[in-house]
Amino acid sequence: MNTIYINQKEILKRYKDIDKNTHKGIQGHALFIGGSYGKIGSVCLSSKAALKTGCGLVTTFVPKCGYEIVQMSIPEVMVLTDVQENFISKIKVDIVPQAIGIGPGMGQEQSTQKAFHEFLKINKTPLVIDADALNILSQNKSWLSLLAPKTIITPHLKELERLLGKWSSEEEKFEKTKAFSKQYNLIVVMKGVPTHTIDGETIYENTTGNAALATAGSGDVLTGMITSLLAQSYEPVNAAILGVYLHGLTADIALPETGYQSFIASDIIENIGKAYLTLQNAQK
Numbered sequence: 001m002n003t004i005y006i007n008q009k010e011i012l013k014r015y016k017d018i019d020k021n022t023h024k025g026i027q028g029h030a031l032f033i034g035g036s037y038g039k040i041g042s043v044c045l046s047s048k049a050a051l052k053t054g055c056g057l058v059t060t061f062v063p064k065c066g067y068e069i070v071q072m073s074i075p076e077v078m079v080l081t082d083v084q085e086n087f088i089s090k091i092k093v094d095i096v097p098q099a100i101g102i103g104p105g106m107g108q109e110q111s112t113q114k115a116f117h118e119f120l121k122i123n124k125t126p127l128v129i130d131a132d133a134l135n136i137l138s139q140n141k142s143w144l145s146l147l148a149p150k151t152i153i154t155p156h157l158k159e160l161e162r163l164l165g166k167w168s169s170e171e172e173k174f175e176k177t178k179a180f181s182k183q184y185n186l187i188v189v190m191k192g193v194p195t196h197t198i199d200g201e202t203i204y205e206n207t208t209g210n211a212a213l214a215t216a217g218s219g220d221v222l223t224g225m226i227t228s229l230l231a232q233s234y235e236p237v238n239a240a241i242l243g244v245y246l247h248g249l250t251a252d253i254a255l256p257e258t259g260y261q262s263f264i265a266s267d268i269i270e271n272i273g274k275a276y277l278t279l280q281n282a283q284k
C-alpha cells in the first residue's frame, strides 16, 4: 500500500505562510450550506472554524429559522436564508465563493434532497461534502457522477458504509474506498482513529489527534477547516491533509488543560491559532 504518514515534516512541505500584503478579498470566501431546525449549531461550528482557519470572508446559507442564530453567535459571518423556515428547499446564492462546504446539520427532507440535486447540476465551485449531503448521495448514487474531479468528501465510518456498503476486513475497507475514489475522482477523508485521506492509490495517514475529538460537532468543525483552506487556494488534497492535521493538533495541544472529557468542538476552534503557531515556530 502506498501510505504517506502526515507528520510535521510533511505538513511543512505543504503549509503556506500568509502574505503580509493580503486583504480579506483575496484570503478566500467560503460558503457553507446546511443546518435545519434543531441543528443550526453544526453549520455555526463549520463557519466559525473556517474564519479561524484563515479565510477572509464566510457566508452561511441556512433555513430561515437559522438567521438570528448564526448572526448572533458569529457576528463576523454573513447570512443568507432559504425561503423555508425549518429546512433547505432551494439553494439560491448571489455571491461568488472560492469553496463551498455542504451538509452539516442539513437533514434529508425530500425538498432538501431536490435542492441538493439542482445545486450539484449547476455548481462549479470546489466542494467539501459532509454529513447529510453524503447521506443523500448514498440514497442517490447516480448523482455522484455530477461531482467535479477532486471534490472532497468527509465521511465518518457509518457514512462511508452508507456510500460503499459493508466491508468484512480493514483491508477490504481500504480497497473499496480506493476504488470509489478512483471511480469518481474524489478525495475521501475517511474519518476515524486515525483519519486516512485517500486520493486514488495514495493513502495519507494522519498522526495528530486523540480521543478528546470524540465529541458532537467535531466533524462539522473539520468541514469548516478544510473548506477554509480550499477557499485559500490550497490544492484539494493539501486542504484535506492540512485540515485534518491541524484539527488533530488542536486536541493534542488542549489535552493537558482540558483532559479528554471536557474538550468540546468549540475547543477545537479555540486552539486553531495555537496549532498554526506550532507550524510557524517550527519553520524558524
Ligand SMILES: NC(=O)C1=CN([C@@H]2O[C@H](COP(=O)(O)OP(=O)(O)OC[C@H]3O[C@@H](n4cnc5c(N)ncnc54)[C@H](OP(=O)(O)O)[C@@H]3O)[C@@H](O)[C@H]2O)[C@@H](O)CC1
Binding pocket: 038, 039, 040, 041, 042, 043, 103, 104, 105, 106, 107, 131, 132, 156, 157, 158, 159, 191, 192, 216, 217, 218, 219, 220
Ligand atoms: N450541534 C449540532 O447541530 C450537531 C449536528 N450534527 C448533525 O447531525 C446529523 C447527523 O449526524 P451524525 O453523525 O450524528 O449521525 P449519523 O450519520 O447517523 O451517525 C451516527 C451513527 O453513526 C455511527 N458512527 C458515527 N461516527 C462513527 C465513527 N467514527 N465510527 C463508527 N461509527 C460511527 C454510530 O453508529 P453505531 O456505531 O452506534 O452503530 C452513530 O450512532 C448531521 O447532519 C450532523 O452534521 C452532529 O454533527 C452533532 C452536532
Ligand SMILES: Nc1ncnc2c1ncn2[C@@H]1O[C@H](COP(=O)(O)OP(=O)(O)O)[C@@H](O)[C@H]1O
Binding pocket: 131, 156, 191, 192, 193, 194, 195, 209, 210, 211, 212, 213, 214, 215, 216, 217, 218, 219, 220, 221, 222
Ligand atoms: N477517538 C478518536 N481519536 C481521534 N479522533 C477522533 C476520535 N473520535 C472522533 N475523532 C474525530 O472526530 C471527528 C468526528 O467527526 P463526526 O463523526 O463527523 O462528528 P460530528 O458529526 O458530530 O461533527 C472526526 O474527525 C474523527 O476522526
Ligand SMILES: [Mg+2]
Binding pocket: 130, 131, 156, 219, 220
Ligand atoms: Mg459528522
